[in-house]
Amino acid sequence: MPIAESKPSRLLCYYGDDFTGSTDVLESLFRSGVRTVLFLELPDEEVLQGRFAGIEAFGIAGVGRALSPVEAEKELRPIFERFKQAEASVVHYKVCSTFDSSPTTGNIGKAAEIGSSVFGGEYVPILVGVPILGRYTLFGNHFAAAGEEIYRLDRHPTMSCHPVTPMKEADLRRHLAEQSGLKTALMDILSLDGTGEQVQERLKCLVEKEQPDLVLFDVLDEERLEIAGRLIWEGAQRNKSRFVIGSSGIEYALGATWKAQGMLQQNRELIVDAPPVSRLLVLSGSCSPVTEQQIIHASEAGFALLRVPAADLIHPERAEQARLQLLKEAADLLEGGKSVLLYTAAGAADPAIGAFRIALDACGYHSEDSSRLLGSILGSIAKSLIVDTKLKRIVIAGGDTSGYLTRELGIYALECVAAIVPGAPLCRASSQDPCLDGVELVLKGGQIGGKDFFNQVKKGSGSEN
Template identity: 60%
Template sequence: MAHTNPAAKGEQATGALPAARAARKPLCYYGDDFTGSTDVLEALFRTGLRTVLFLEPPDASMLGQERFAAMDAFGVAGVGRSLTPEEAERTLRPIFATLKSSGAAIVHYKICSTFDSSPGIGNIGTAAAIGRETFGEGYIPLVVGVPYLGRYTVFGHHFARAGEAVHRLDRHPTMSRHPITPMKESDLRVHLSEQCDDRISLLDLTEQDAELPVVRERLKRRVAEERPDLLLFDVLDEQRLERVGQLLWQEAQSREGMFVIGSSGIEYALGAAWQALRLPELQPDRAAVARAYPVDRLLVVSGSCSPVTEEQIGEAMKLGFTGIRVPVDELIDPERAKQARNRLLAEATERLERGESVILYSASGPDDPGIAEFRRALLAQGFRAEDSSKLLGGLLGELVRTVIEHSGLKRLVVAGGDTSGYVTRELGIFALECVSVLAPGAPLCRASSASPQLDGLELILKGGQVGERDFFQRAKNGG
């Protein structure tokens, strides 16, 4: 079984991009996890820009393919959220150089809207330092709030919706207990200061409450007085989000490629600004948010331990989905792996051939005892705890690819932001495009692959916090 090590192999720059194409691109981005990368696809799809998400940095020959000829923007899906600072150094530096060569007005390092990060894993400060060295001086804008997704930044403190309630990030039922990057601080400036020595300033919501020229002067004064390395923008509602987008777009016009860090709030802010400014080159036909068609069978593979996903798995099983636990501890044990794999494949394939929809899950929720069992098995086999996402994603991806090739499935859901990137890489897919929107932050995408069985596969990458209780049923029914 081949396990991808993106820090050593998968995410390498492959050459400069054609300058003629670059002039037409307002934006390109790198997503630090796969579910977040498709979240940006959705945002740009809603804006009306045709965007392609590549699983490796594209070179001129890739962009020259006829299928990508009408592309307005592009992204590169990555796994930066699960990398150590040393791995990020090796991974991000060549990718940022490739993105810079695109000539795009804005280059976006896309992070999760719940700011998943720590000094040791997913360090955003490391990404900022590499970005500054690559793109030059000038403050780096930081925008994390996305009202559309229930994410809000108020006086520097971040809040996120869980179900019907909005929680401060350090009291969020999932993020405060995240197994890899638990959030113990809601002030994003304080949280980020543990990852870097940068000067971090804030343009708060009261300073945004004025006519645009006044807000521009306030921003200019803040930059002159505090000389920040990073500048965080409060985002509470769509009105302020549009204001932030106009500030970003104006700043980008004065730079040779502006590097920004943030959630898909960047794209929603810019989309609102482009519409408000009525720029002719950025006013394509609005995207038709078409309803997807239903499928007779759906395969869901989950590496998530979120309580939101836990509810979704339970609801789907009530509605007739077959749940099959993935014995991860057995699959990483050389003496038991082959038998466990064959048993799992046989059961999943048999169920799908009967016409059933299947959920393969490594954990039912945050309190599943299988999580502790997996961690003990990791240590027993000589792995580090931080290897869990890579290892789990590789195992699930290899299993899913075999199931799809034998069953002829047309649609797949992958749940779990940390594992989805590794699952998708194992599938042999090289690009994704958004074709429909099922739920905020979880678009339906069409895959490009050299494999006939996987080319055209419909794929939904769902973060742990995304979707209503009946999400998997809706994914099967097309909305």
């Protein structure tokens, strides 16, 4: 039995570069027994010491993945400065486990530059692999599952042709070099083998020899993930607040280390009161093939499907009528006891995507405005449906639109209550509006879940038993 080490009052703060990824971190900390709250805006001390007194970690759900470098500077710097004041042992800039980013949109290198300037100290660790989600990094190259197959990122059927940030380079060092002048060194899979002392010495030699700004850690399995977590945590003990970049693999790695050191509760019950619901509302802004199959299966399982007339919803003359019509159709179905799925596209080949791009151009918008516009519109619709039909649980699918959509709901915090499907936990919302306070919410990335995902969420915690 390990001897429990002294635990800091606040283990971790994090910023999620999209909302689905933010709840992914929430889930990983929940699984480790770390009480965590995800806020939609920066909380003040009154909130942290009031309703959420005693939390060990907190996060901010952001939209960094959709921002330009200039916008990222405005968004991230004040948040990082606030995190520095919170004196958490680790400050995590959370990115998608498929690392999708580009020099102009969701620039991870820019986030690294901002974080380094705020926190200083040693190199910035980068860890992206998450074995539980089928994400692996080997000799610097990143791999991700699609169905039953594992693909190198530049050959992945979805990420290689992502509509906003297509991944054309699997070597994450090369990918980062296109976004920033920061130097990246690699702690490869072979360097992570051996005793703790041997691995520590290899990392020390790597840093002394290459003098890197960033150190990328390979990840293949849970064993090496825990080793990386131990190295990151040891580094955090040498710094007042250690800035790190990566997927929820960071939290799985640190959680394993914290457990091994006796710092966390053991045998925490993962499923907390997640009964089935009679009606579920799903709002999908995802065009991934995984979500496409989930939409098809939902229809077969009895969900009513309604296509979102995206082009009409941004047209100045047709928008209001289109919104009212969609609201009425959805409300009538929900009031009739049906589960409803609103979707903007059924897969990457859906002609609606091209039609929406034409509509954006015709209305004077740019392609990068699409997530904000669709997310805000769908969020307004979702809020009306929750209030009018007294819904208890909803699902939001699609990382790019989820942030804007969730911000429209009028909620200010989320806590994980059940780990139903890895990567997409069931969360309980906090809101000043009694109609929204306590609503259950699942945020699903495009690549997450099996074909029965939406039905699983409707069935609740018993769906895997």
